[in-house]
Amino acid sequence: MNALTEILRARIAAEGPLPLDAYMRACLLDPAHGYYTTQTSIGAEGDFTTAPEISQMFGELLGLALAQSWLDQGRPAAFLLAELGPGRGTLMADILRATRAVPGFHEAAQILLVEASPRLREAQRARLAGHAPVWVDDLSDLPPLPLFLVANEFFDALPIRQFRRATGELWQERVVTATDAGLAPDWATPAPQAALDYRLGDTEAGDVVELSPEALAWAGRLGQHITRQGGVALIVDYGDARSFGDTFQALRHHGFADPFATPGQADLTAHVDFGELARAALPATATRLETQGVFLERLGITARAQALAKGLSGAALDAHVTAHRRLTHPEEMGTLFKILALTPPGQRPPPGLQPGLTP
Numbered sequence: 543m544n545a546l547t548e549i550l551r552a553r554i555a556a557e558g559p560l561p562l563d564a565y566m567r568a569c570l571l572d573p574a575h576g577y578y579t580t581q582t583s584i585g586a587e588g589d590f591t592t593a594p595e596i597s598q599m600f601g602e603l604l605g606l607a608l609a610q611s612w613l614d615q616g617r618p619a620a621f622l623l624a625e626l627g628p629g630r631g632t633l634m635a636d637i638l639r640a641t642r643a644v645p646g647f648h649e650a651a652q653i654l655l656v657e658a659s660p661r662l663r664e665a666q667r668a669r670l671a672g673h674a675p676v677w678v679d680d681l682s683d684l685p686p687l688p689l690f691l692v693a694n695e696f697f698d699a700l701p702i703r704q705f706r707r708a709t710g711e712l713w714q715e716r717v718v719t720a721t722d723a724g725l726a727p728d729w730a731t732p733a734p735q736a737a738l739d740y741r742l743g744d745t746e747a748g749d750v751v752e753l754s755p756e757a758l759a760w761a762g763r764l765g766q767h768i769t770r771q772g773g774v775a776l777i778v779d780y781g782d783a784r785s786f787g788d789t790f791q792a793l794r795h796h797g798f799a800d801p802f803a804t805p806g807q808a809d810l811t812a813h814v815d816f817g818e819l820a821r822a823a824l825p826a827t828a829t830r831l832e833t834q835g836v837f838l839e840r841l842g843i844t845a846r847a848q849a850l851a852k853g854l855s856g857a858a859l860d861a862h863v864t865a866h867r868r869l870t871h872p873e874e875m876g877t878l879f880k881i882l883a884l885t886p887p888g889q890r891p892p893p894g895l896q897p898g899l900t901p
Contacts (some may be wrong), residue, residue, distance in 0.1 A: 544722050546806040547574040551720040559717035559728060562790065563701035568811050571697065574628060575806040578659040592695050593778070593834075593875065594633035597865035599850070601636025603841040604776060607892045608637065608690045609644045611774040615892055617646060618772065621688040624654040626760070627696035629662060631655075631669030636674060637692070652687070654678060677831070681763040689773035691764065697819065698779050698811040700756040704790060707749045708732035711742060718802065746785075752785045752812055758822040761884075765823025768884055774892055775826075775884040781814030782880065783831050789813035805853045816882045829883040829891045830898040835876025838869060840894040 543551075550568060554560060560568075570577045593600040612621065625634050634653065641647045653675040657663050663677055678684075704716040712732035719728045741751050765777050781789075792801035794808040801810055820828035847866040854862050870876045883892050891897055 543802055544575075544807065546572060547724050547804075549575070550718070550725060554718070554720040554725075558684060559730065560719065561703055561718045562716045562727075563703050565718040565725075565805075566701035569808075569810055570701075570704075572806060575722050577809055578804050579661065580764070581807065581809075582704040583855065591634075593879070594629070594636060594694065595870055596868055597862070598639075599778065599843055599846050599866070600838070600869055601633045602640035602846065603637060603838060603843060604633070604692055604694075604778075604855030605645075605896060607776065607841060608692065609641045609647050611892045612647060612650075612688075612690055613644075613887075615688065615772050615822075615886075617650070618688045619646075619650055619761050620682065621650055621690055621773065622654045623651040624656065624689060624691040626691065626693035627699070628655045628666050628693075629658055630671040631666035633685065633692065633694055634673075634675075635668070635669050638670075640816060651690075652676070654684075656680065662733070681760070681767065684767060685770055688771050689690075689764075689767050691775045692778070693775065694778045696778065696779070697757045697760070697814045698781065699809070700760070702744070702752045702754045702757075702790065702812045704750060704752050704788065705738060707745045707747050707751070709747060711739070713738055713751075722735060725805065727802060728785065743799070749786070750788045752789060753818070754812070754815070757814070758818060761819040761822040761833060765826035765884055767824075769826045769886055772886055772889075774889075775823075776892065777814075777819065777882045777884070778834065778879060779814040779816075780878045781816055783815075783817045785813070785815035785818070809890045814880075816880060819882065820884075823884050825887055826884045827887050827889065829881075829885070829895040832881045832895055833872075833877050834879035834881060835870040837881045837894045838876075 573579060628634055655666055655675050655677050657677055705713040706729055708714050711734050712787060713735045714729040714732050716731050717726055717728050737753060738751060745751060767774060789812045790801060792808040792810050793800040799808045816831050822881050851859060851862055868874045882897050
């Protein structure tokens with residue numbers, strides 16, 4: 543057993559079984575043993591690779607979409623250019639490079655990064671040297687400026703609660719218990735869950751539904767700020783318009799792992815319920831949910847890929863072609879990952895997206 547396992551076993555002995563969200567929060571953010579505070583997560587040497595690390599094209603196109611939304615909203619003279627969970631700073635660096643030719647965009651932008659990991663903040667500081675980014679812990683005290691924001695694989699890492707439909711209007715919550723061998727999942731005693739009353743019509747006994755109170759709180763703050771001050775939020779993640787089934791998973795060394803075996807040493811995620819995010823963000827307007835592949839194609843990724851390919855040959859060209867396929871092909875990231883944008887009521891959607899997701 544590792545150190546965090548022993549700490550959690552002691553906590554369970556004192557408090558009783560942990561709800562899944564409490565377990566995830568401890569595994570990811572424990573100051574001494576949490577995944578994001580101790581592990582190298584991103585890249586070949588880590589546990590997973592994100593779209594910005596696959597190809598510069600991803601960040602370039604998202605940056606230009608943000609810049610077009612800035613133009614559409616009247617080129618505000620000062621605004622927040624923000625990212626939730628910026629990883630190693632690669633996406634923001636690509637956004638800034640792609641938008642440097644947009645007149646006035648950089649002069650008006652104040653770079654804001656929301657990052658919990660001290661290790662990753664240092665990587666971001668190095669990558670974005672010269673752009674004077676500011677780090678914050680959350681969105682609770684932003685200045686009254688338009689917010690143009692991107693969140694790539696941020697919401698999937700927020701803790702979830704998981705429920706299994708029992709009988710009638712009763713649900714069982716998934717909890718984590720202590721065993722002689724370590725930690726293991728279990729289901730709590732059936733009880734009513736008012737927050738899930740709206741799911742009684744589309745579930746039956748045995749069905750699993752996931753909720754993320756933290757994700758809904760983040761979406762609520764985004765929606766309120768964008769409604770009041772203007773801007774847009776581009777949310778890119780894996781998930782669907784509604785939660786259904788057990789999607790809780792652990793990633794370690796670029797493969798799936800037992801999420802209860804080595805707490806703090808594997809990334810824990812779950813699919814995003816985009817419909818719930820849209821509902822929590824009201825009165826901000828949500829676009830129609832779109833797949834990453836279609837979105838990037840509408841923004842011109844193939845033309846950009848062809849332009850970049852002109853200077854490549856051999857292994858470099860093969861890697862470039864592979865990156866394009868990985869970002870867009872339905873059997874790769876093209877269908878699994880979805881895009882949702884939040885805009886002020888009445889504002890046109892960002893390029894590549896259409897109005898119409900009804901919460």
